[in-house]
Amino acid sequence: MSLFHPPKGFPPHLAYFWPMIWVQVLLLRAAVRAAYGRGVQYHWSVSPNGRVFLTSIDWMPSQKTDRTWLSPPAQSCDRLAAACDGRAFAPAYASEFASAPEAGDLRSPHSRSAPSRGRNLPLPET
Numbered sequence: 001m002s003l004f005h006p007p008k009g010f011p012p013h014l015a016y017f018w019p020m021i022w023v024q025v026l027l028l029r030a031a032v033r034a035a036y037g038r039g040v041q042y043h044w045s046v047s048p049n050g051r052v053f054l055t056s057i058d059w060m061p062s063q064k065t066d067r068t069w070l071s072p073p074a075q076s077c078d079r080l081a082a083a084c085d086g087r088a089f090a091p092a093y094a095s096e097f098a099s100a101p102e103a104g105d106l107r108s109p110h111s112r113s114a115p116s117r118g119r120n121l122p123l124p125e126t
Contacts, residue, residue, distance in 0.1 A: 003018075014050055021052060024052035025052055040059070
């Protein structure tokens with residue numbers, strides 16, 4: 001496999017575009033080496049449109065543990081995480097009303113001298 005010779009079994013309709021696909025393979029190799037280190041075995045494939053993508057990464061026996069910083073997060077964004085753990089079901093101002101006063105605090109939670117952030121707002125109509 002080189003710039004002028006595609007690998008054996010390469011689709012014949014993409015052989016004309018092999019130089020552009022070869023550049024994508026080189027970039028994929030550089031990305032895998034940067035993320036996982038030199039010597040990691042990986043497999044790539046080509047879509048019918050000529051896009052190169054990573055199909056699998058084989059961990060070698062010399063690598064003792066997985067790299068946890070490479071694993072994807074449980075949710076892709078904070079809004080999705082808030083919907084999954086229940087933070088999105090209550091509005092932000094409701095948490096101020098639900099909090100109990102501290103042990104040494106003699107003020108009521110609704111007093112004017114207490115620091116207020118939205119406490120004077122009326123509740124929304126539903």
